[in-house]
Structures are given as structure tokens and as C-alpha cells.
Amino acid sequence: MSEERTYDFRAVERSRQARWERDGIYVARDDDPRPKYYVLEMLPYPSGDLHVGHAKNYTLGDAVARIHRMRGFNVVHPMGWDAFGLPAENAAIQRGIEPETWTLDNIRNMQRQVRLIGTSYDWTRELATCLPDYYRWNQWFFVRLFEKGLAYKREAPVNWCPVDKTVLANEQVESGRCWRCGAAVERRNLAQWFFKITDYVERLLAGLDRLDGWPDRIRTMQRNWIGKSEGVTFSFDVENVEAQIEVFTTRVDTMFGATFVAVAPEHPAVAKILEKMPKARHRVEEFAASLKSKSELERTQLMEKTGVPTGAYAVNPLSREKIPIWVTNYVLAEYGTGAVMGVPAHDERDFEFARKHGLPIAQVITTPDGSLRAPLTEAFVEDGKLIASGEYIGMKSAGARRAIAARLEAMGRGKTSVHYRIRDWLVSRQRYWGTPIPIVYCPADGTVPVPEDQLPVLLPKGVQFTGQGSPLANDAAFVNTTCPTCGGPATRDPDTMDTFVDSSWYYVRYLDPHDAAKPFDKEIASRWMPVDQYIGGAEHAVLHLLYARFFYMFMVDQGYVTGDDEPFTRLFNQGMLLYRGEKMSKSRGNVVGIDEAVEKYGVDATRLFLLKAAPPEDTLDWTDEGIVGRVRFVQRVWRAAEPLAVAARSVPLDRLPEMRGDAQRELVRALHVALDSGKSETETHRFHYNVTTAKLDELINQLTAALRAPDAADDPAVRYVVHALPIVLAPFAPHIADELWSLMGYEGSVHLERWIEPDPAALAVEEITLVVQVNGKVRARIQAAPGIAEDDAFALAMREPTVTAQIDGKQVRKRIFVPDKLLNIVAA
């Protein structure tokens, strides 16, 4: 009909957002007396355009923030930009745009888009990590870490990405490939800056045990990444050569089964051996040369395990047995000690190697019953009972490990030790678009950190981007400087910091974002920290989330902030958003842009779809068909509520309305079911608002049905539900909710209102459906008053022909009664 008023979502959404902005309703105050709640989404990289995949993440965080605000918390919900990084530099090389220009343009656009989806961020706290206001504190932290011996420079074999032309941290190498560009990573020896995260391994591990608000998956990944293993380090003498070869093993109980020692070609003992073994020199050097160009990936995974004998023998310190020393491709110099003892009988890799090269396989562990005997067809890697092991025969693996370790220690040959897989965090990057490392090298004073009053070391503008070499290293005006200590000529470190340094502490800067004298105020930060709910994808499990924990522990240790040393109390891993079966991304060309979606369907409908289509931790397929259901929902809300908006206010929300009949009770119940769902999904931190939105559907279906009654407009129950509608919709469809609230004549925003507490009286039902089972199968459903007694229920059940038919001729053995739910009659 022409009279039908359709809801103009474009106009309403625009005007609501303008009002929120004008009134600053999402600004968090430090002195607010209500309990604090810090909800944070991982800060985005400003790649240029926001797509609906980003929107999925922010819509969930926003619903969590809004519902907490309505439930009486002082919510801080900030947003900013992880603005340093390679794409900006690549744009500069390819298109001649300054990285800063490219980045700031992108930020402007994405800021507009994040606002466009109706998020409730406190923009007064916005930050961009590429601005000197921010990165000067990266430098400040670097110097503090340096002073404490936690930042150091050393030459080491490092991961070099030949495409991005920079080194990478271990965490940024995935299966031997660069995490960003996918190129096979090479090994290079370079002098680089490291942060000593290894000093914190035990605390990082211990903290994980307490983080029960984190997914187990992520905790396990971090534990595995840290890779703690306890074992023994001991050394072999080399026969007739002045050298020792140190090895680490977690299975010292198998040491009588060692039939060879495998070393990396670069191991220092190899050179000494070759001096004595000239005959072997040629084949060893040839072998070493063949590996020179191979990446770590190839050596440890792609290539067959192979090697050549050096001709020298190691002496097993316990058995005095002589075993050959082999140079192999699968032992790497920079892992562990660069050498391993080869126990083919009890290690799969050694078994494979021994088979190939005809080395003996000596079984020294058998199953507890002693049944497992040579010849072995595969390595037996489990613990068991020792055989062929001198005085340790008959011991169990665990006991033998202790006994042998003690013996080696007593001999002065070894000691129990703990090894970790994690290595120190390499933070130098040979790139331009990052935080300059605040270090000066002086011929007289050596390595000198830039003093605080000379920070920031500004990133120079107008440098040349050729794609060849580091732009800062080529910039003489930047590199050449004077020594802060003696004033003589000196040079700056030409590298920039890993951008993960930026994101290691940004969540504290948000709390005091404009402080010009320090990174943040201790009192303010301590009041807001830790982050109560952190939201982001699982891809950062061993990168950002590990670095940030380390950084925060350091900050707590230094007294920059007080309280627990874990920064993120709860972590929620959002599922990915797929489109046509693939991850949505620019490079795949399958992006649904946010502007497009908002223009076509509206913000509220888009948000509701992202919440409704799947639980938030699941991957979600974006479909253009599914969202029409949410567009319809928004229109249905409007058609039901708008005509009654003014009248609805006459029925107060602080108590249940007059309910004239069952229909009214059902309608009011539907409202309270939805209120209850929103509350419990939030309090349990499950955030399954897909269920809450289904309850909203049921509510609107009920309301639409109720409005068909002739006197519906005057019905207090109808008015009450319409009056409450903006509140229950507010976290999920914030625009239409606020618009309706205004139509009701309220001056303030619905987003500053209190969530209505679900009322048990409203949730209660007049009549329950009791399921009657016979031998576990549903045979009847009977309507009864809540609280019906078992005997009464049984009597009713025995009047149902479908029940008695099943019992006929049998004896009732047992009755199981679940009050108000079910009666199971067991008959045989």
C-alpha cells in the first residue's frame, strides 16, 4: 500500500552516527566510578579498504562493548592503526608515493569506514604507530631494554627474506617461508639486534597456566612454540683429536644405543678433525658446499637425510665404545649444540639415517615385559626397560635418566639442562617504514643509546626508494651523526624495528594516549589494565600475543604499571570470513567492500547478518542471499514499532505490564527471553549472539502477530514490548534502536540506557510440556502445570493410548522423572 512507511536506513544511519559523534557518548572517563571494562580488538593494519571480514571482527567487539556499557560498566573501547610495515614501502617503490602519504590516506579512509559501520569506539584515544608521538616511545622502550641488558646486538645466522630484503624473526618464518611474501627464507650471518625474550620463558609458561580465559588451542600453541624440554647436556671426546662434541638429549637413557654422532658441517670440531683426517677432507668439504645454498626448509624437511663420515670416532663416555662421527644435512649448527647422538633403535630420524648408511642399530630399551627384541623394524621411541646398558640394565627409562645424568655429572662430563625451542626475538629490519633503532655507533664510545631528551630519532622524509638495499643505510644525512656522549663523528644504526614492537604495548598507550612526557601514566594505566576482553584472529598466537606478554611483563617489572603481569585476561578468537569458499582478501580479488554492503543493505542489517550467520568463533561464509533476511528483519522492526513509538512510552519499563491473556504473556516472555539471551551470552563470554538474534526474530514474529488483534495499539503488553524494543536491539542494531528511542521522545541516546534485567516472572511458563518416554523413546507429550509431581505425571501418562500400547503385556521396572521435562517409563 502506498501508505506503508518504509524505513529509510540510509538517512537514519547517517544522522544517528552524526549525533553519537557530536555528543561524544562513547568517550570513556578515567574518573568514572563504575567498574571498568576494557574491550579491545587487535589493531588493524591500514591496508586501504575495510571489507566485511574486518566488519565481522569489529561488530562482535562492538556488541560486547555496547552490552557491557548498558549493563553498568565503564567501558573503554579504543581503536588505532598498526601503521608501519612493508606494504607502504612497496607502494612507494612501485608507485612513487611516500609511505607516509600512502599510509595516512589509508588511515583516513579506513577511519571513515570503521565509523560507517556504527562502532562505538572512543576516538579521542586513536593512535597511529607511524607517528613520532607514538614511535618515540618504541625508542624509549628500546633504550630501557638496552639498559637492562634485554636488548643486545650479536652476529648470528638469521632468516633472510630475499624478496622483502630484510631479516625476519623466527616467529615470522612459517614452514621455512616468509610469513608475508611466502619466499623461501635463506640463512645469512649478520649482526642484528635481539630482545631477550628467553629471559622470560619460565614466566611466559607459568602465566599460560593462569590464563583460563584464553582458548586452550592458543595456550598449547604458545607452549609448543616455547618448546621446553628437559634433558642432559654432555660431551663426547674425539679419538686422537683435541676436540669435544657436546650434545643435548632428552633420552639419555638410550645412550648405550648410540651408534654414531651427527654434526652440522659448520660445527667447530669438524675443522679440527679434518686437520687430522686429510683423506676425508675432500668429501666433507664437497658435502658442506652442496648444502651452502640450501635453506633451512630444504635441509630439514625436503631433502633426504644424508651425510658423509668424517673418519673420526667419538668415545661414548659410559660404554667407552667408539662410534663414527658423521657430517649430516639434518643437524643445524644454530640449533642446540649443533650435534646430536645418533640412537637409531630409539629415534625415528636416526633409524632412517642408519638404515640408509648401513650403521648398526643397537636396541637398548625394550617394552616393560621385555618382549620386544631385535631386529627392530622401526624405531621404538617409547619409554621402557633398559637392556644392553651395562650397570643400568633392568632399570626403567625414567630412573635410568636420573641415574645416568647423575653419573655424567659426577664424571664432570655433563649436567642436566633445560632447552627451549624459542630463540631471542630478532627485531632489526633492513627497511625504511618502521621505527628507527635509537642507537649510535661511536669510534670512541662504542654502542651508545640515544638519550631520552634527544628522542625521537625521526624517520627522514624524501628518501630514495629503489628496491635495492636499505633506504636508511643509503641516506648519508641520516646515518652520519654525532656521538651523544663525546660529540665526535658517529653513525646511526640504519635499521628499523620489527613492527611487532609497535603492537607490543599499544594497548597501554590507549589509556593515556596524549602523554607527551612518558609512554603512559602509571596510575591511569594501572586503573584500566588488564584488557578484560581481547578479540582477534588466531594467526597471532605465537607472534603478537607472545611478544605483547613479554613486553608487558617487562613493564610490570620496571614498575611502569602495577598489577598482574598478564595483559589480556580473556582472549576470544574470531573465525575467519570466507567468500566463495576462500578467505576474503584483496590479492584473491574476492572482496566485498564495506561501503558497498552498507549502501546496499544498511549498517544494521549487515551487522546483524555478521552476528547471526554463525557463532563468532566459526568461519563464516558471506552470502548475498543470506543478508536479505536481515534487511527484512530491520523493516519488520520498523513496521511494528514505529507507529506505536509515541504511545508505547506510556507503559513503564521498570515493572511487568498488565497481561490480559496467554498471548500477552507469550509476547512479554519473548522479550525477556531475548534479554536473558543477551545477558547470558555476554556473562558466559560465549558471545553466541547468533542465538540472541534468533530470539529477536521470535520476538518480532510474536509482536507482528500480536499487532493483528484489533485493539493491539492499546494493549499494555504490546506497548511495553515496543517500549523495550530499542533497548534489546541496541547492541546489535544500534541505529534503528536509537532512532526509535528518539521517536518515543527521549532526549538521550538509548546507548546510555540500562539493559533490562530479565524477570523470572516473565520467563516463567503457565504450562509445561512433559515428554513421556517408554524405554527411552518419546511416546507422548502431555501438557501440565509446572511442578507436577511424579505420581501425577505417571497417572496422566498411563491415560495416553500411545504409552499404554507400548507397555501392554510388560512390567514397569523403573521410572525416571526429570521435573517439568520428562518421564521415562522403563518396561520389560
Next chain:
RNA sequence: GGGGAAGUGGCGAAAUGGUAUACGCAGUCGCCUCAAAAGCGACCGAGUGAGAGCUCAUGUGGGUUCGAGUCCCACCUUCCCCA
């Protein structure tokens, strides 16, 4: 190879060990309309039956239980992490 998560209608999915398939999409039918769209209403797992019903169905096969989508074991498939 090791570890983890998941598998439910045509599709997205719901379900404290207690009515499997809520809610939405798609579809079918009806009302409204000159017609269509929109809207409103009804139906919508499979088989069987005139019908009340009955049988089967949550990847496959076992098990625990009065009762299993849910817990346990094995297997298959997919995804993720580590090597």
C-alpha cells in the same frame, strides 16, 4: 609424522546427557493485487500409513547409560597448528 578443532535438512545453523532440526535463507501453496514486487499466512528431514501413528535419520562402526548430536574407543573426511 605429532597435536588440536570440527562433521546435524537443499544451504547458514540451534540444542545444561532429557521433545533433534529453534531462527534465518532457499523452495511450495494460499491471501492481497488488473498484474508483479513487497507484505501477510501456511507448509517444508526420509520412508510407510486412510489416519492416530509407526520405522529410520546428527560422517562410519562399536561402547557407557533408563536415555547419546552431546560422554568413551576405533575409523573416515575437512580445516588449523607444529615438524
